[in-house]
Amino acid sequence: MSDLLIQNARLANRENLVNISINGSHIESIDNISEAFVDFHLDFDLDPQNSSIPKLVEETIKRHYQGRVSIGHVTKLSAMDKNKRTELAVLLKLADITLTVLPATDIFLNGRDYDSLIPRGMVNANELLEMGINTTLSSNNILNAFTPYGDASLVRMANMYANVAQLAKDKQIADVLNMITKNAAQLLSKQTEIVVGAPATLVVLEAKDAVETIRTNAQALAGFKNGKQTFCNDAARICFE
Numbered sequence: 001m002s003d004l005l006i007q008n009a010r011l012a013n014r015e016n017l018v019n020i021s022i023n024g025s026h027i028e029s030i031d032n033i034s035e036a037f038v039d040f041h042l043d044f045d046l047d048p049q050n051s052s053i054p055k056l057v058e059e060t061i062k063r064h065y066q067g068r069v070s071i072g073h074v075t076k077l078s079a080m081d082k083n084k085r086t087e088l089a090v091l092l093k094l095a096d097i098t099l100t101v102l103p104a105t106d107i108f109l110n111g112r113d114y115d116s117l118i119p120r121g122m123v124n125a126n127e128l129l130e131m132g133i134n135t136t137l138s139s140n141n142i143l144n145a146f147t148p149y150g151d152a153s154l155v156r157m158a159n160m161y162a163n164v165a166q167l168a169k170d171k172q173i174a175d176v177l178n179m180i181t182k183n184a185a186q187l188l189s190k191q192t193e194i195v196v197g198a199p200a201t202l203v204v205l206e207a208k209d210a211v212e213t214i215r216t217n218a219q220a221l222a223g224f225k226n227g228k229q230t231f232c233n234d235a236a237r238i239c240f241e
Contacts, residue, residue, distance in 0.1 A: 135183060
């Protein structure tokens, strides 16, 4: 890891969030960011060998970062057999590390060296959730060379993920909505409940419940940040002659 990247990490710490693309051999270089939430992008390939997770867990526990570390991509997990995946999930749970799946980027970039039976190249976050890992969904790129599609809608990202992960049960779909709401808030120690006195930061969706939101890729009708409306969209209307 370069000195510049370390310096950038320390500067980013002022915003209480550090995002680092790194490989396992450099994990121990991260230091002096003890107040931050640290997001590592690692294990971004389909080779089941040489995962950085054991080293990351070791360093997370040694530095007492439990509960403040997340990992993005980690597509190696999708290439492992279930026993190995479970073994690494146990380690992630031990260090209270959150897994963030980035479906649009993972699917677009992985599997390019296959010309048949092309792998999805994406981790099944629901499986890891059942193993006790906090799992979230997001997109770290929008309309660039790594992810040339998207509109910053997390609902659209969740719908895409659920389809690729072949989810069908309502409980699974409801868990997916949590991955872009409650689970993500848990990662950053934010509140999500709508109660008196809580920050009025929310999105109004054109859906009756969590399952309908994901299954129909529900339109966001309005958004509020600390009580101030930031955007609005009209509800869909069916017009007849």
